[in-house]
Amino acid sequence: MKETTLRSRGHALNDPGEQLEILNKHTPRMCTLPRFEQMLETSGLAPLRPTGIDIFQMNLGYMCNMVCKHCHVDAGPDRKEMMSRENLEQCIRAIEEMDAQTVDLTGGAPEMHPDFQWFVEQISKPGRTIIVRSNLTILVTNPKYRAFPEFFKKHKMDVTCSLPFYNKYTTDKQRGEGTYDRSIEALKALNDIGYGKEGTGLPLNLVYNPAGAFLPADQTALEADFKNNLMRKHGVEFNNLYTITNLPISRYLEYLLMSDNLDDYMEKLVEAYNPAAAAGVMCRNTISVSWNGILYDCDFNQMLEMPVETESSRHISDFDAETLMNRNIVVNQHCFGCTAGAGSSCGGATA
Amino acid sequence: MSKPYYESGDLKKFGDIAEFEPELAAKFFDYYGSVFEEGELTAREKALIALAVAHTVQCPYCIDAYTEASLQKGANEAQMMEAVHVSCAIRGGASLVHGVQMMNKAKKIGM
Numbered sequence: 340m341k342e343t344t345l346r347s348r349g350h351a352l353n354d355p356g357e358q359l360e361i362l363n364k365h366t367p368r369m370c371t372l373p374r375f376e377q378m379l380e381t382s383g384l385a386p387l388r389p390t391g392i393d394i395f396q397m398n399l400g401y402m403c404n405m406v407c408k409h410c411h412v413d414a415g416p417d418r419k420e421m422m423s424r425e426n427l428e429q430c431i432r433a434i435e436e437m438d439a440q441t442v443d444l445t446g447g448a449p450e451m452h453p454d455f456q457w458f459v460e461q462i463s464k465p466g467r468t469i470i471v472r473s474n475l476t477i478l479v480t481n482p483k484y485r486a487f488p489e490f491f492k493k494h495k496m497d498v499t500c501s502l503p504f505y506n507k508y509t510t511d512k513q514r515g516e517g518t519y520d521r522s523i524e525a526l527k528a529l530n531d532i533g534y535g536k537e538g539t540g541l542p543l544n545l546v547y548n549p550a551g552a553f554l555p556a557d558q559t560a561l562e563a564d565f566k567n568n569l570m571r572k573h574g575v576e577f578n579n580l581y582t583i584t585n586l587p588i589s590r591y592l593e594y595l596l597m598s599d600n601l602d603d604y605m606e607k608l609v610e611a612y613n614p615a616a617a618a619g620v621m622c623r624n625t626i627s628v629s630w631n632g633i634l635y636d637c638d639f640n641q642m643l644e645m646p647v648e649t650e651s652s653r654h655i656s657d658f659d660a661e662t663l664m665n666r667n668i669v670v671n672q673h674c675f676g677c678t679a680g681a682g683s684s685c686g687g688a689t690a
Numbered sequence: 691m692s693k694p695y696y697e698s699g700d701l702k703k704f705g706d707i708a709e710f711e712p713e714l715a716a717k718f719f720d721y722y723g724s725v726f727e728e729g730e731l732t733a734r735e736k737a738l739i740a741l742a743v744a745h746t747v748q749c750p751y752c753i754d755a756y757t758e759a760s761l762q763k764g765a766n767e768a769q770m771m772e773a774v775h776v777s778c779a780i781r782g783g784a785s786l787v788h789g790v791q792m793m794n795k796a797k798k799i800g801m
Contacts, residue, residue, distance in 0.1 A: 553762045560733070
């Protein structure tokens with residue numbers, strides 16, 4: 340069955356409050372699970388505090404050409420939320436003021452934002468890393484998007500793209516029929532202009548996330564498997580593989596509920612809690628800006644509409660690095676997803 | 691309905707076997723842990739072997755445990771089904787190869 344967004348279905352999980360209610364007390368078993376804050380306390384990490392603002396992550400909007408089963412954004416073609424030019428300009432101001440070294444562009448499909456290229460041109464400069472989180476398939480959708488890899492190259496952008504597995508069955512099951520073949524086509528196009536090739540300085544990284552209710556494999560071992568298989572089957576090269584754990588929110592939460600996996604999955608995450616991973620969570624060195632300019636500790640909190648604690652600096656127009664550095668990070672039960680096993684972040688394992 | 695012989699929740703109680711005999715249990719679990727560590731075989735290869743053996747011994751606990759372990763070690767569904775076929779082939783082959791014994795006997799006592 341073709342996947343659609345929770346929003347388009349008017350699904351109850353479209354409401355972040357409903358998601359939090361489920362995560363906290365959906366079943367008797369879930370009520371007995373320890374609270375994430377308690378676990379932080381036992382690790383001496385409560386309240387969770389920032390270590391810096393090294394990554395300025397922007398969600399340009401929730402529109403996407405794909406509708407993946409596990410999407411924590413509930414992105415899809417029907418989502419119209421897009422960052423305004425005004426908010427983009429405010430982001431530029433903040434990026435320049437703090438001289439951000441890493442700007443991470445995500446969505447939806449960030450390439451679908453009409454100002455994507457303009458924005459990158461504004462912030463691009465030597466020494467600054469600009470990451471585009473691409474779903475790959477967008478890059479082979481039509482001539483307009485087929486030209487994007489050259490644009491990425493021109494600005495030496497890091498391309499970080501989703502590929503849940505090195506085979507069609509698993510990839511298409513999670514991301515929709517035809518995704519694997521189109522992703523390989525896009526990867527080849529990126530390889531052709533130097534991305535993922537040694538010595539070009541054009542990083543091409545892949546993101547793995549489990550196609551189901553289990554934790555990711557060891558990142559190093561899986562990267563070797565991906566490299567061997569993608570090379571053997573398609574002659575495709577890439578730099579790093581990042582393993583990401585699925586967080587139990589949005590459409591992945593729907594999947595867990597529908598497949599009766601929620602209790603077991605939450606227990607698995609809690610049992611796998613790793614203090615070292617908790618110390619390295621990405622919210623400690625990231626700020627996430629949503630399409631409407633609101634500031635969050637991470638993209639997941641953004642989807643749950645849990646903004647940063649600092650009321651005086653909660654919108655990009657009030658961005659103040661010093662205030663934000665002194666905030667307590669907002670946590671809830673979904674955070675167990677980032678602290679399980681080897682840890683999980685937008686840059687892969689953390690422990 | 692009467693209680694089934696197998697309860698999936700019992701898998702989590704595996705460690706409880708120590709209650710009746712702690713020393714042997716400790717030795718077994720220690721050994722078990724070492725067996726599945728990364729060695730000359732990778733952890734994923736070991737999980738796939740365990741999955742195949744689980745099907746041979748038809749242990750529902752082991753099938754549950756090593757299906758999840760295989761996925762979590764980065765195996766895919768096709769690899770896992772191939773492992774089950776290996777189990778099936780050896781098991782079926784083991785029956786069939788005894789056909790030679792049957793033939794030997796039949797030929798000996800037949801005319």
